[in-house]
Amino acid sequence: MRRARIGRPGLIGTAARTAVIAGTATAVSGAVAGSMQKSAQQKAAAQQAAAEAQPAQPAAPTEVEAAPVAEVPAETQAIQSTDDQLAQLQKLGELYQSGVLSAEEFAAMKAKILQ
Known part of the structure:
Protein backbone atom coordinates (compact mmCIF):
# COMPACT_ATOMS: atom_id res chain seq x y z
CA MET A 1 0.00 0.00 0.00
CA ARG A 2 1.24 3.51 -0.90
CA ARG A 3 1.48 6.19 1.63
CA ALA A 4 0.17 9.65 0.89
CA ARG A 5 2.81 12.34 0.68
CA ILE A 6 2.75 15.00 3.28
CA GLY A 7 4.36 18.33 2.53
CA ARG A 8 5.25 19.73 -0.85
CA PRO A 9 3.57 18.48 -4.03
CA GLY A 10 5.50 16.25 -6.39
CA LEU A 11 6.65 16.95 -9.90
CA ILE A 12 3.30 16.18 -11.53
CA GLY A 13 1.40 18.37 -9.05
CA THR A 14 3.72 21.31 -9.62
CA ALA A 15 3.43 20.95 -13.41
CA ALA A 16 -0.36 20.79 -13.16
CA ARG A 17 -0.49 23.90 -10.97
CA THR A 18 1.76 25.78 -13.38
CA ALA A 19 -0.44 24.76 -16.32
CA VAL A 20 -3.57 26.00 -14.55
CA ILE A 21 -1.95 29.34 -13.66
CA ALA A 22 -0.63 29.82 -17.21
CA GLY A 23 -4.01 28.93 -18.72
CA THR A 24 -5.81 31.37 -16.44
CA ALA A 25 -3.35 34.15 -17.22
CA THR A 26 -3.75 33.55 -20.96
CA ALA A 27 -7.54 33.63 -20.70
CA VAL A 28 -7.52 36.85 -18.68
CA SER A 29 -5.00 38.48 -21.01
CA GLY A 30 -7.11 37.59 -24.04
CA ALA A 31 -10.26 38.94 -22.41
CA VAL A 32 -8.58 42.22 -21.48
CA ALA A 33 -7.13 42.67 -24.98
CA GLY A 34 -10.51 41.91 -26.53
CA SER A 35 -12.32 44.43 -24.36
CA MET A 36 -9.69 47.09 -25.06
CA GLN A 37 -9.98 46.48 -28.79
CA LYS A 38 -13.77 46.66 -28.60
CA SER A 39 -13.68 49.96 -26.69
CA ALA A 40 -11.14 51.40 -29.15
CA GLN A 41 -13.40 50.45 -32.06
CA GLN A 42 -16.37 52.10 -30.34
CA LYS A 43 -14.39 55.30 -29.75
CA ALA A 44 -13.23 55.38 -33.36
CA ALA A 45 -16.79 54.88 -34.59
CA ALA A 46 -18.03 57.68 -32.32
CA GLN A 47 -15.30 60.05 -33.54
CA GLN A 48 -16.08 59.23 -37.14
CA ALA A 49 -19.79 59.84 -36.57
CA ALA A 50 -19.04 63.17 -34.89
CA ALA A 51 -16.77 64.18 -37.77
CA GLU A 52 -19.45 63.32 -40.31
CA ALA A 53 -22.08 65.23 -38.34
CA GLN A 54 -20.08 68.49 -38.37
CA PRO A 55 -20.47 70.64 -41.48
CA ALA A 56 -17.46 70.96 -43.72
CA GLN A 57 -15.33 74.00 -42.90
CA PRO A 58 -13.83 76.18 -45.64
CA ALA A 59 -10.18 75.55 -46.40
CA ALA A 60 -9.08 79.19 -46.22
CA PRO A 61 -10.31 81.49 -43.46
CA THR A 62 -12.16 84.60 -44.49
CA GLU A 63 -11.00 88.10 -43.55
CA VAL A 64 -13.32 88.17 -40.54
CA GLU A 65 -12.07 84.82 -39.24
CA ALA A 66 -8.38 85.51 -39.82
CA ALA A 67 -6.54 86.52 -36.67
CA PRO A 68 -4.47 89.67 -37.02
CA VAL A 69 -0.74 89.15 -36.97
CA ALA A 70 0.62 90.87 -33.90
CA GLU A 71 4.09 92.32 -33.84
CA VAL A 72 6.45 91.10 -31.18
CA PRO A 73 6.65 93.75 -28.48
Whole structure:
Protein backbone atom coordinates (compact mmCIF):
# COMPACT_ATOMS: atom_id res chain seq x y z
CA MET A 1 0.00 0.00 0.00
CA ARG A 2 1.24 3.51 -0.90
CA ARG A 3 1.48 6.19 1.63
CA ALA A 4 0.17 9.65 0.89
CA ARG A 5 2.81 12.34 0.68
CA ILE A 6 2.75 15.00 3.28
CA GLY A 7 4.36 18.33 2.53
CA ARG A 8 5.25 19.73 -0.85
CA PRO A 9 3.57 18.48 -4.03
CA GLY A 10 5.50 16.25 -6.39
CA LEU A 11 6.65 16.95 -9.90
CA ILE A 12 3.30 16.18 -11.53
CA GLY A 13 1.40 18.37 -9.05
CA THR A 14 3.72 21.31 -9.62
CA ALA A 15 3.43 20.95 -13.41
CA ALA A 16 -0.36 20.79 -13.16
CA ARG A 17 -0.49 23.90 -10.97
CA THR A 18 1.76 25.78 -13.38
CA ALA A 19 -0.44 24.76 -16.32
CA VAL A 20 -3.57 26.00 -14.55
CA ILE A 21 -1.95 29.34 -13.66
CA ALA A 22 -0.63 29.82 -17.21
CA GLY A 23 -4.01 28.93 -18.72
CA THR A 24 -5.81 31.37 -16.44
CA ALA A 25 -3.35 34.15 -17.22
CA THR A 26 -3.75 33.55 -20.96
CA ALA A 27 -7.54 33.63 -20.70
CA VAL A 28 -7.52 36.85 -18.68
CA SER A 29 -5.00 38.48 -21.01
CA GLY A 30 -7.11 37.59 -24.04
CA ALA A 31 -10.26 38.94 -22.41
CA VAL A 32 -8.58 42.22 -21.48
CA ALA A 33 -7.13 42.67 -24.98
CA GLY A 34 -10.51 41.91 -26.53
CA SER A 35 -12.32 44.43 -24.36
CA MET A 36 -9.69 47.09 -25.06
CA GLN A 37 -9.98 46.48 -28.79
CA LYS A 38 -13.77 46.66 -28.60
CA SER A 39 -13.68 49.96 -26.69
CA ALA A 40 -11.14 51.40 -29.15
CA GLN A 41 -13.40 50.45 -32.06
CA GLN A 42 -16.37 52.10 -30.34
CA LYS A 43 -14.39 55.30 -29.75
CA ALA A 44 -13.23 55.38 -33.36
CA ALA A 45 -16.79 54.88 -34.59
CA ALA A 46 -18.03 57.68 -32.32
CA GLN A 47 -15.30 60.05 -33.54
CA GLN A 48 -16.08 59.23 -37.14
CA ALA A 49 -19.79 59.84 -36.57
CA ALA A 50 -19.04 63.17 -34.89
CA ALA A 51 -16.77 64.18 -37.77
CA GLU A 52 -19.45 63.32 -40.31
CA ALA A 53 -22.08 65.23 -38.34
CA GLN A 54 -20.08 68.49 -38.37
CA PRO A 55 -20.47 70.64 -41.48
CA ALA A 56 -17.46 70.96 -43.72
CA GLN A 57 -15.33 74.00 -42.90
CA PRO A 58 -13.83 76.18 -45.64
CA ALA A 59 -10.18 75.55 -46.40
CA ALA A 60 -9.08 79.19 -46.22
CA PRO A 61 -10.31 81.49 -43.46
CA THR A 62 -12.16 84.60 -44.49
CA GLU A 63 -11.00 88.10 -43.55
CA VAL A 64 -13.32 88.17 -40.54
CA GLU A 65 -12.07 84.82 -39.24
CA ALA A 66 -8.38 85.51 -39.82
CA ALA A 67 -6.54 86.52 -36.67
CA PRO A 68 -4.47 89.67 -37.02
CA VAL A 69 -0.74 89.15 -36.97
CA ALA A 70 0.62 90.87 -33.90
CA GLU A 71 4.09 92.32 -33.84
CA VAL A 72 6.45 91.10 -31.18
CA PRO A 73 6.65 93.75 -28.48
CA ALA A 74 9.92 95.66 -28.28
CA GLU A 75 10.43 94.47 -24.71
CA THR A 76 10.30 90.83 -25.82
CA GLN A 77 12.77 91.54 -28.62
CA ALA A 78 15.10 93.21 -26.13
CA ILE A 79 14.95 90.17 -23.84
CA GLN A 80 15.65 87.83 -26.74
CA SER A 81 18.57 89.92 -27.94
CA THR A 82 19.97 90.08 -24.40
CA ASP A 83 19.75 86.30 -24.13
CA ASP A 84 21.49 85.96 -27.49
CA GLN A 85 24.21 88.38 -26.40
CA LEU A 86 24.77 86.49 -23.16
CA ALA A 87 25.09 83.20 -25.03
CA GLN A 88 27.56 84.73 -27.48
CA LEU A 89 29.58 86.27 -24.65
CA GLN A 90 29.71 82.93 -22.83
CA LYS A 91 30.98 81.18 -25.96
CA LEU A 92 33.49 83.98 -26.48
CA GLY A 93 34.68 83.64 -22.87
CA GLU A 94 35.11 79.88 -23.31
CA LEU A 95 37.20 80.46 -26.45
CA TYR A 96 39.34 83.00 -24.59
CA GLN A 97 39.82 80.68 -21.58
CA SER A 98 40.82 77.79 -23.83
CA GLY A 99 43.46 79.98 -25.50
CA VAL A 100 41.91 80.13 -28.95
CA LEU A 101 41.50 83.93 -28.77
CA SER A 102 44.04 86.50 -27.68
CA ALA A 103 43.15 89.32 -25.29
CA GLU A 104 42.91 91.82 -28.16
CA GLU A 105 40.67 89.55 -30.23
CA PHE A 106 38.50 88.89 -27.20
CA ALA A 107 38.11 92.61 -26.46
CA ALA A 108 37.28 93.43 -30.10
CA MET A 109 34.66 90.71 -30.42
CA LYS A 110 33.17 91.56 -27.03
CA ALA A 111 32.74 95.21 -28.07
CA LYS A 112 31.15 94.11 -31.34
CA ILE A 113 28.62 91.88 -29.53
CA LEU A 114 27.68 94.56 -26.99
CA GLN A 115 26.98 97.24 -29.63
